[in-house]
Amino acid sequence: MGAHDEGRPVDTPAAAGEAVSPERRSEQAWARSGRHLRVGGAREGALNLNVEGRDVTGPLQGFGRLWQKTFRVPLEGVALSPGAVVDVWKREFPSFQPPGNRFYPSLTGIAPGEVVLINARTPAGTISTGVMVLYADDESFTLMTPEGHPESGWVTFSATLEDDTVVVQVQTMARANDPIYELVYRVMASRTQDRIWSHVVGALAERLGVTPRVEVTRTLVDPRVQWRRAGNIRHNAQILTVLYVLGAPFRWRRRRRA
Amino acid sequence: MHQPKTDIGVRDFDARVGVIAIGGEITSASEEALMSAYAEANQAAPAGLILDFREMAYMNSSGIGLLVTLLIRANRQGQRIFAVGLNDHYRQIFELTRLDEAIHLCADESQARAEIG
Numbered sequence: 001m002g003a004h005d006e007g008r009p010v011d012t013p014a015a016a017g018e019a020v021s022p023e024r025r026s027e028q029a030w031a032r033s034g035r036h037l038r039v040g041g042a043r044e045g046a047l048n049l050n051v052e053g054r055d056v057t058g059p060l061q062g063f064g065r066l067w068q069k070t071f072r073v074p075l076e077g078v079a080l081s082p083g084a085v086v087d088v089w090k091r092e093f094p095s096f097q098p099p100g101n102r103f104y105p106s107l108t109g110i111a112p113g114e115v116v117l118i119n120a121r122t123p124a125g126t127i128s129t130g131v132m133v134l135y136a137d138d139e140s141f142t143l144m145t146p147e148g149h150p151e152s153g154w155v156t157f158s159a160t161l162e163d164d165t166v167v168v169q170v171q172t173m174a175r176a177n178d179p180i181y182e183l184v185y186r187v188m189a190s191r192t193q194d195r196i197w198s199h200v201v202g203a204l205a206e207r208l209g210v211t212p213r214v215e216v217t218r219t220l221v222d223p224r225v226q227w228r229r230a231g232n233i234r235h236n237a238q239i240l241t242v243l244y245v246l247g248a249p250f251r252w253r254r255r256r257r258a
Numbered sequence: 259m260h261q262p263k264t265d266i267g268v269r270d271f272d273a274r275v276g277v278i279a280i281g282g283e284i285t286s287a288s289e290e291a292l293m294s295a296y297a298e299a300n301q302a303a304p305a306g307l308i309l310d311f312r313e314m315a316y317m318n319s320s321g322i323g324l325l326v327t328l329l330i331r332a333n334r335q336g337q338r339i340f341a342v343g344l345n346d347h348y349r350q351i352f353e354l355t356r357l358d359e360a361i362h363l364c365a366d367e368s369q370a371r372a373e374i375g
Contacts, residue, residue, distance in 0.1 A: 022283065022316035023347070029318065030351050058356045059326050066330065068323075134355070135319035142319035144355070154355075156319055173323050222330045 029137040031113035037132055037146050039115050043104035046117045049244055050237035051130035054146040059221075062152025062175030063229040064182035066222035067190075071170040071197045072215045073205045074162070080208065082159035082166050083138040089157055089168070089204055090141060096203040098196055112136050116143065122238065123188075126245060129237040131155075145174070148235035150189065152177040155197075168204055170197045173221070178232040180239075182225060194218075264288040265313065268298045275374055276304040277367070281313030284321030292324050296331065306374035307332055308367060312343030322355055329360055338362065340370035 020028075035055045039048055059066055075085065089096070090110040094103040100121035106114045110133055117130045127150070131143040140158035145151050153174025159166050172193075176182035181189070194216065202212035233239075265281035266288065276299030280292075299307060309325075332339050340362045344352065352358045364370040 026316050026318075027347060030347075031354060032350070033354075035354055035356065056354070056356070059323075060329070060360050061356055068327075137318065140318065140320070154319065154323070156323070158320075171320075171323075173326060221327055222334075 025137065029112060029135050031132060031134050033113040033132070037115055037130070039117065039130070041106050043106070043117050046102070046104040047119050047126070047128040047241075048117055049128035050148045050235070050240055051115060051117060051128075051146055054148060054235065056132055056134075056144045057147055057149070057152040057177065057232075058144065059153040059173050059175060061229065061232075062177045063179055063226055063232055064176030064185060065220060065225060066153075066173070066175045068171065068173045068219045068221050069194065069197070070215075070217045071194075071201045073168050073201050073210065073212045075159075075166045075168060075205060075208055075210050078166055078208050078210060080166060082161055085159040085166055085168060085204075085208065086139050086141070086157070088207065089159070090136070092207070096200045096207070098199040098203075101196065110136055110141050124238055125242050127238045128241045128244075145177070147177070147232065148237035148240065149177055150181045150185075150238065151175065151193070152232070157200075168201055170201045172197065175222075175226070178236055179225075179230050180233060180236060264291050266291040266295045268295050269310065271299045271302055271304060273302045274304055275306050275308060275371055276300065276302070277308045277310060279310045279313060281315070283315055284317040284324065286320035286324070288321060289324055292328060296328055300335070300337075303335065304337065306338045306340060306370070308340045308342060308364075308370045308374075309361070310343050310367065311341060311348065314343075314348070317348065317351075322351070322357065325357060325361070329357075333360070338374065340364050340373065342367050342370050 037051050037054050039052050093110055097103055102119045104117040108114050112133055114133045115130050120127050129149045131145055134144040135142040140156055142154050142156040144154045151174035155172040157170055159168045176185045198214045202214055205212040263282045267279050269279045270277040278295045278299055329339055342364050
């Protein structure tokens with residue numbers, strides 16, 4: 001989409017929805033699925049582990065400290081509406097990820113209730129997990145994590161108009177999902193995660209022709225860890241993915257014998 | 259552009275119960291109104307807080323995030339939170355987001371008051 005070069009505001013699907021009642025808007029925007037994830041449909045090239053049948057987990061179900069982090073970039077000089085910007089974000093979502101992070105949306109894309117598979121490289125190897133699209137309207141969308149994901153919570157991608165400038169934002173509200181993730185987050189992964197979201201919001205800005213200047217704010221919402229959630233470790237997608245990869249030769253031999 | 263209108267206020271508070279009426283549209287723009295209402299309702303440090311959603315027209319995911327922040331603050335003070343007046347749609351959203359594990363969903367205010375005791 002070369003809308004940035006066109007130099008004029010672009011109408012979005014939101015414009016057609018202005019007369020829709022709040023109740024109807026809400027029903028269209030929120031996922032209607034249950035809390036058990038169903039992947040559905042093949043995702044070419046994706047390793048599909050640790051998602052099917054898992055429950056989603058919010059900021060209350062994780063183990064570690066609860067952080068709210070915000071990553072913002074003002075799109076100065078971009079003549080797009082917030083809706084048009086979010087439309088680009090949804091349609092090209094996997095392309096804004098840093099190298100090593102691969103996102104596999106369904107054919108439907110970023111839409112309420114859809115599951116996006118994630119294969120990512122980490123210092124411990126590969127991790128296969130995913131997220132569910134919890135909420136999506138014309139100017140924002142929110143992804144929610146499943147059991148076993150490094151974080152327990154959600155992340156919201158949005159665009160708003162502030163003083164005639166569209167500001168794009170990624171806001172996370174999440175805890176590390178289990179004690180191992182929390183330990184790794186305190187040592188290094190929290191900064192890694194921050195770099196990922198800075199990259200995502202910056203890549204979108206670059207896509208729209210803006211040199212990104214990412215503003216980051218971090219708020220510790222709850223400094224306590226939730227020891228009653230320590231058992232979440234049984235779902236740890238990093239451990240289970242590593243075990244799956246290590247078991248590949250044995251599965252191969254078993255298949256050959258069969 | 260659509261301008262969300264939030265209408266949040268404290269209807270009642272004492273040492274036992276604080277009631278916050280949540281109306282209009284609840285989005286990230288509602289943060290100041292919600293937290294001010296909580297501060298007002300919390301003056302008497304009630305044992306329980308009732309959030310009355312009967313007049314709520316719309317809530318997006320940022321609105322749900324505000325409720326999480328409110329819940330954490332209340333829990334830190336040992337307060338329990340109850341929600342009344344949610345329609346079926348928003349009850350389903352509370353269940354999906356698993357807020358229902360920490361915010362007690364009640365049929366009406368009298369039931370919530372009875373549970374607070």
